[in-house]
Amino acid sequence: RGRCxxxxxxxYDLYKDANKLDLKDKGNYYLSPADLCGxxxxxxxxxxGIDSLKIEGRMKRAEYVAIVTNAYRKAIDELEGNNIDIQDLYNNLTKVFNRNFSTGYLVKGNEAKFLSTLRPDNRGVYIGKVIKQDRHFNTEILLDDELNLGDGIEIWGPKDNDNTALIVNEIRLGSGSVDKAEKGHVVTLKLSAKVNKNDLVYKNYDKALFDKALKTISEDDYKIDVDISLSLKKGEYAKLVITDDMGNCAEEMGQIKAEPAQNRPLDEATAKSKVARLGDTPFRMGNFTFSNIDNVLVPFSDLNDTRRRAxxxxxxxxxxxxxPSYEELSAADFRNYKNAFLKLAPNNQDSPTKLSVFVCSIEDAxxxxxxxxxxxxxxxxxxSTHKKVNxxxxxxxxxxxxxxxxxxIxxxxxxxxxTDPNLGEDLLKLGYKEFMAGNLGALNWCRQNNIKVTADYTLNFFNPYALRYIIEKDIDRVCLSPELTLKQMAKFPDLTKAELLVHGDLILMTSQYCMLSGVLSTGEKPCQGRICRKNNYYLQDDKGFRFPxxxxxxxxxYVLNSRTLCMIEDLHKLIKLKPYALRIEAHRLKGEQLTKTISIYRQALEQINNKQKPDLLGYKKELESISNSSFTKGHYYRGVL
Known part of the structure; x- marks a missing residue:
């Protein structure tokens, strides 16, 4: 539903309780992962047994995709004994784009390199350091790697926003200018800003590497050769025929009849230049045949229009x-099939909407x-409790x-x-008969073991088709995605098997890797859960929003939303949709907070179900008085932006 x-x-700034932590040596990009490289x-x-590799190339330049794909192709070939230098391929990967490289979760014990907290963008490859700079910004640099004209470099200053970037358009070596300088050379570059002695120099654009990649992705290489024939006769429409390699033939006639030329008739070279303009089509002209025995002329605009239609x-x-061929389906039939598919089995129990609560401990339950x-x-x-449930x-x-x-449940x-303990199997042996599952693996395990199961909102059920499909797979009920709007939910034909989120601190991000351990641990030993248990932590963005x-x-x-979802004011609108239940997510609600929040929703639900008019605004003020943060209505009215 859109770009990330x-x-x-x-x-972000990291806070421990009310105190901002000074971690300048770690950087402030606390959620920025390094790039995966395997x-x-x-x-x-x-x-x-892995037999296929996937490369993520979304939102990257075409050259990036070409260079990375080529590197892995050659590396795979090396497995067959082609003796390719893997380190050389790795060096190319660092040159095209890197935020530092990590093996992610592929190698256990390498988690220290999982994040790139110093900077979130391409850091390039280290190629040297500044020796000195004069008052005209002529800067001497001792190279630790080669530098070419057209390369992009960045000089890192002592402060976060003190970097200088440029495209190298002149390299002075000794008394003259050169196109290329090697490792060990001291070169002089003309900068536009002041830098300091010993500032580090990084190459973030390798012109030679990108130029080589561009040659491999020429658009013309992927076009289809077609033969084109153009025939002109006096008093008739131009006839254009295009034939492809599959034997398909497209014939189109012009709209304006050919007339005798007053000066120059249309010659073959001019005609060829006009019909060869295949632009953004998937075609490229191969053979061209031209006939104009009457020496006539047609307007170029007519030729262009005929070519486009052909x-x-x-x-x-x-x-x-x-x-593949499909049977034609009328609009009326489509609507009938759609309505029949979406219609759930009638709910014989006209029971009031229930109240469900998600908690994190037995005590809270x-x-x-x-x-x-x-x-x-x-x-x-x-x-948030750090304790496994017994x-x-x-x-x-x-x-x-x-x-x-x-x-x-x-x-x-x-x-x-x-590699994790199978909690489901352990509980099944104890006699558990029902679970809630938040991932497809757990959902499938429950179905295979004939266990009654509820599908959680993390499975992202977003439309009536998904709801209908999953209910038909013997799933008891479903918690719908919090990204749905109220209007979208109103279009569901039946929500009697659905739960809707109504209150709580929703999880925005879940990570196997613990950021707190990564940036706060000291020494080689991991924190093993000691850091997070002592204090409360949150991240604050540049707008002042605080994310627990x-x-x-x-x-x-886990990163939680900076605002607590609260739909108490709109409770009557949600109940009108007749969902199975409304749910409170109580990740951070403890003790009296938890008890009072549930009691308020319980009371409001009963009043609405009994046709009474609850003081929803008053209930909201009560909830605000005990809330950890201010309220939001999430996506119920604004949707996914």
Missing amino acids: AGPCRLL IHLLRELKTI CKNLLEKRLNKIA QLAVKAGADIVYVGLEGI GRELLEVIDWAQGEGTKV ASLPKIQKP VVTDAYCRF
Whole structure:
């Protein structure tokens, strides 16, 4: 639904409780990952059975895609014994774009290089340092790598915003100018700003490398050769025929009849130049045949129009030949099929909308039951509590809550790796009969074991088709995506199997790698969860918004929204949609905060269900008095921007 807004590449301040931390040596791009590079690991990846590699080239230049693809192609060939220098290929990858390289999660124990907190953009390759600069900004640089005319360089100053960037248009070596300088040379460059002795020089654009890449991606190399024939006769329309390599033939006639030329008739060279202008079509002219026995002339505008129509005709014929055929469907039939597909089985229970709550501990689950929740989901990963939920204790709470008229359900971790303990299997042995799943693997595991399961909003159910499909797969119910607007939800034909988020601090980002450990740990040993348990942390952006950061029992890292979702004012609008339940996300709600929040929603729900008119604005003020942050209505009215 649009391009990434790039929040991970923004500048943040890190706070511990109310105190801003000074971590200038680490930088302030706390969420900026380094670039993944596994070119040295291809042999190991092949050994464990990996048979396909994916390269991320979105939002990158064509030259980047060409250079990186070429490097991995050659590296794969090296596995077959072609003796290619992998280090040379790696060097090319550093030259085209890098924020430092990391092996990500491919190599255990290499997590220290996961982030690039000093800067979020291309840092280039180190090529030398400044020796001195005169008052006219003539700057001497001792090179540690080659430098060519047309290269882009950046000189790093002592402060964050004190860098100088330029394209090299002159290299002075000794008494003359050169096109290229080598490692060990002291060169003089004319700058436009002051720099300091020992400032580091980085090359962030290698002209020779990019020029070489451009030659491999010439647009013409991917065009289809076509033969073109143009015939002109006095008093008739121009006839243009284009034939491709598949035998498709497009014939178009001009709109203006040919007339005898007053001065010069249309000659072959001129005609060829006009019809060869195939522009942004996928075609390129091969053979050209021209006939003008009557020495006539037609307007160039008519030739251009005829050529465009012929190209469009030919393209349609090519596509029709290779495209699968479909039965024609009328608009009325489509609407009927659509409505039939979306119509869920009628709900025989006209029960009022329930109130569900997601909590992170057994203690909070007990509070939620006592406060009046109909359903309580308990996250097994212990977000913000750093404690794993004890299965036997939770089973006791489930039995107790059932007597109180509340259903308590274990929520499986949203991230589950093959090396993690299988919490689902352990709980299944204890007699658990129902789970909530937040990823496709957990959802499939529940279905395979015939376990009653709710699909969480992290699976991003965004339209009626997805809801209908998943319900047909015997999923009990679904929590819809928080990116949906109220108007979009109103278009769902049936929400009796759906939960809607109504209140709480929503998770914006989840990471296996813990940023707090990465930037706050000292020495070689990881923090092992000691740092985050002692204090509260949050990130503040340049607009002053503060995003709480928390971890779980597995040292995974979560960034929460800076604003608390609160839809208490619009509760009657949500209930009017007849969802199965409205959910409170209580990641940060504890003790009396949690109890009071649930009680307010419980009371408002009952009043609306009983046709009473609750004081929703008054309830909002009560919630504001106990909230950790100010309120937002999320995407309910503005949608995904």
